[in-house]
Amino acid sequence: MTTNEILTEHYNKFNEDKRLKSRHGQVEFRVSMRYIHEYLKKLGPDAKILDVGAGTGAYSIPLSEEGYEVHALELVKHNVQRLRAAGKQVHALQGNALKLSKKFEKEYFDLVLVFGPMYHLFSHEDKLKVLSEASKVLKKGGIMMVAYCMNDYAIVKHGFIEGNIKESVHDNKVDINYNVMLTEDDIYDYVTIEEIDRLANESGLIRDRLFTPDGPANYIRNNLRDMDEESFELFVSYVETIAERKDMIGAAAHTVDVLIKK
Numbered sequence: 001m002t003t004n005e006i007l008t009e010h011y012n013k014f015n016e017d018k019r020l021k022s023r024h025g026q027v028e029f030r031v032s033m034r035y036i037h038e039y040l041k042k043l044g045p046d047a048k049i050l051d052v053g054a055g056t057g058a059y060s061i062p063l064s065e066e067g068y069e070v071h072a073l074e075l076v077k078h079n080v081q082r083l084r085a086a087g088k089q090v091h092a093l094q095g096n097a098l099k100l101s102k103k104f105e106k107e108y109f110d111l112v113l114v115f116g117p118m119y120h121l122f123s124h125e126d127k128l129k130v131l132s133e134a135s136k137v138l139k140k141g142g143i144m145m146v147a148y149c150m151n152d153y154a155i156v157k158h159g160f161i162e163g164n165i166k167e168s169v170h171d172n173k174v175d176i177n178y179n180v181m182l183t184e185d186d187i188y189d190y191v192t193i194e195e196i197d198r199l200a201n202e203s204g205l206i207r208d209r210l211f212t213p214d215g216p217a218n219y220i221r222n223n224l225r226d227m228d229e230e231s232f233e234l235f236v237s238y239v240e241t242i243a244e245r246k247d248m249i250g251a252a253a254h255t256v257d258v259l260i261k262k
Contacts, residue, residue: 020058023224023232027217028254029058031239032145035211035256036111039143040068043110050109052097052134053116054090055079061087071109073100098129101136112138114146115256122182122189124199131203135261144205144259147213151190153253154180157219193250196257205259212252215239 019025036059040047047068051060054072056079064070064087071091074080080094095103097117112134121127134144155178159165168174173181180190193210200207217224217239224232242248249255 017056017058022221023227024214024217024221027224027236027239028214030236031211031213031243032059032115032147032256033062034240035213035243035258036063036113036145039111039145039258043143047110048108050100050104050112050134050137052100052112052114052130054083054092054113055116057083057087057090057092059113059115060090060092064089071104073097073103098126098133100130100133104137106136107139107142109137110139110142112142112144114144116147118146118148118191119188122186124195127199128202131199131205131259135203135205138261140261142261143208144261146257146259148191148196148255148257149188150250150252150255151180151192152178152251153218154188154190156251157253161219193255196255200257200259203259206262208258208260209244210249210255210257211243212239212249212255213243214253215242215248216252218253 020029045067049060049063049068049070051057051063051070051072054060054074057072060070060072060083069091070087070089071093072083072087073093073095074083075094075096077094080092083090083092093103097114114130114134117130118127121130131144131146138144155165155174159168159174165174173183175181179192182189196210215238217235224235227235
């Protein structure tokens with residue numbers, strides 16, 4: 001089975017919409033949208049947006065409904081069909097993030113969101129290729145926001161909290177430095193801040209900021225689910241407040257690198 005076939009099978013079963021509508025998913029979505037809107041204010045009402053790895057349109061659809069010109073690239077055909085059905089104003093295409101410059105005009109977009117592809121690319125070269133492809137279609141002065149899944153979240157959550165650490169160590173799925181070791185059966189890739197820094201440094205882009213959109217949310221999913229509304233709103237405010245704190249970023253489930261094309 002090819003990588004594309006594996007991801008297609010996975011996302012035909014995995015309900016991303018349900019995840020983002022959960023309490024922990026809402027934290028990630030709302031904090032991400034806060035940053036997106038902050039940059040869109042600077043880019044202006046005519047900003048053109050590309051959503052790479054758009055899924056079923058969690059970000060594409062609301063941004064298009066705000067009046068922005070939004071284009072979406074998604075690998076999984078089923079997701080593209082759902083996106084087109086729900087987001088009539090989104091220009092949705094099926095395609096691969098490694099080849100996106102073949103789909104779009106050079107230096108056309110003001111904002112490029114890469115909120116999915118890095119989760120499933122295992123080599124440094126492929127990740128750098130995605131940044132290069134996205135940079136080609138980004139205007140000078142434009143913003144790229146790139147999301148990653150974090151290594152230490154996987155170690156703590158899957159390894160220690162869920163009780164899989166001994167098996168993972170014995171099966172060489174974790175090295176002596178507690179880095180996740182990938183196998184051909186894995187779907188998700190997990191990185192460290194050092195790896196994100198290396199990619200940013202080699203991309204030719206300039207970092208504006210690094211933030212976590214979910215902070216500790218994924219560690220306390222059950223607690224978030226049971227919170228009253230006021231407490232939950234305070235938690236969202238808390239994550240917004242600590243989103244750029246260096247001591248909080250690396251241990252969160254997700255990190256977003258914000259890059260500028262000079």
